[in-house]
Amino acid sequence: DMLDVIRYEREENPIRLDFAPIKSESDITSVNNRRGTMMSSQYLEAAAKKAHLVVRMIDDFIGREIMMQILNKLMCLATTACLKDASLSSRSRLHISSKSFSRVVSTLTTKDIQALLTQWVYESGCPRLIGSFTFSRKRNVVELELKQDTTIKGSKKFLGSLVIRVQELEGSFSQTILLEDSVTKYELTCHSKVRRNKKKKIPLISGDEVDMDLNQMDPECPILWIRIDPDLKVIRELQFEQADYNWQCELRYERDILSQFEALDALKRYPSQNTRETLGTVLDSSHCFYRVRIECAHVLTHIANSMANTWTGTLATLSFFRRVFMSTNSTLTTTNVTTSSTNNLSLTAP
The missing domain is CATH 2.60.40.1840 (Aminopeptidase N, middle-beta domain)
Structure with a gap:
């Protein structure tokens, strides 16, 4: 989600989740979220992803327990507003704005989220x-x-x-x-x-x-x-x-999946024998997440192309393909679908 939000703001339009503090026409960007019919589906999707990330930041800032208390408070207010004898003013509690949410937070806690809202909700970028x-x-x-x-x-x-x-x-x-x-x-x-x-x-x-x-x-x-x-x-x-060794260690030993993806992206810039061996080790490891291993195969191909003049031995992913797809003591591929619980992969031979 974060990469999608960043990519949209870099290539398309800025994303402002709330335009309430606008003081002049110069503050209005090319997309106004007060007019939902004028927004593209791409903008709405990117804005929803950014909103999710901002709520996650607020949750981390004030704490999960306090966040649950705030949500319960808002739910109680909304439930009361749904009653038949509820006043017209109380029905406004069915809608939550950035300002009203900030007011509830300041009422139930001693923390001020105004600076966070200013940076991530009222501003883009x-x-x-x-x-x-x-x-x-x-x-x-x-x-x-x-x-x-x-x-x-x-x-x-x-x-x-x-x-x-x-x-x-x-x-x-x-x-x-x-x-x-x-x-x-x-x-x-x-x-x-x-x-x-x-x-x-x-x-x-x-x-x-x-x-x-x-x-x-x-x-x-x-x-x-x-x-x-x-x-x-x-x-x-x-x-x-x-250094390339730092990225190689991070990929091989760090168990956080996002960290491994970061290392894979960085290792594209370091074609070497050590990088090749590290990628091969991760590709063969049944303990690694399957998407990490898939990306590892793509990066290994990129490294092999970069080292085309100096590459020796078996082609980049050929040994892995033979071991997984080919029958024992045969050069023919298996004709059935092979599901390997040890490799944590579901593979279909051509």
Whole structure:
């Protein structure tokens, strides 16, 4: 949903969920949501997706328990308004506006969501973040830099907090930073130190401990990978730069599906033997989500085309195809539908 909203605002029209604070005609965009008959179906679909994301942000800001109390309060008011002897003024409670919702929130809680509504409901646009990091071994800190690109269509400056999750040798650590300027630089304390032992169990955010071969990583850096806003709390477009080994580790060992898709998209830019081996491992893994494995096959094909002059051995996905689709000790494909519970895939041979 987030990608669809960003794509629509970049390529089509800005999305404003509420035009109530309009003070002048210059504030009115090319699409006015007060006239539903004048809106395209594409705009309505994108606006519905953005509204869902904004409600999710409000839920995270005020807390799930308080959010349920607010919804119950609104339901009670609406139920009362449906009674036959209800007054005309009470029937207005059947309609919820941004202003009335904000008023209920301020009544039941001490939190003010006006700034959130101003940024995401009354205004259009999504921030575009460009990030990178370096590791200072002398001070044992991660030097993180985030830039906000406001030059392209549909982008805007974001003011607020952002979660940074760093996967280190000693585990996963999250920190919250505050974005206020166009360029933000932060120093994140590193909890790990480089070790000579290149094979060790690494604790992950999921609670699992996995064996990793660390021979390919930078011997001066204990950072395995970094994720920006891992729980998608902000509607944003993100371009983050880290070494190919970081993306390979993230794809292979991170169990979050969105993280794996991010790594797959980034690995298209790093055609190498290590990338090829990582993609092959994930493609063969029955523990990975099937859509991740499907995307992995597409990326592996892209890498194979990029390495056409240096590629050696079996073609990119040929060995996988033979193992899944072909009969044992035969060069012929199977003629029936093969459903594999171990591979978590349903495959149909041609």
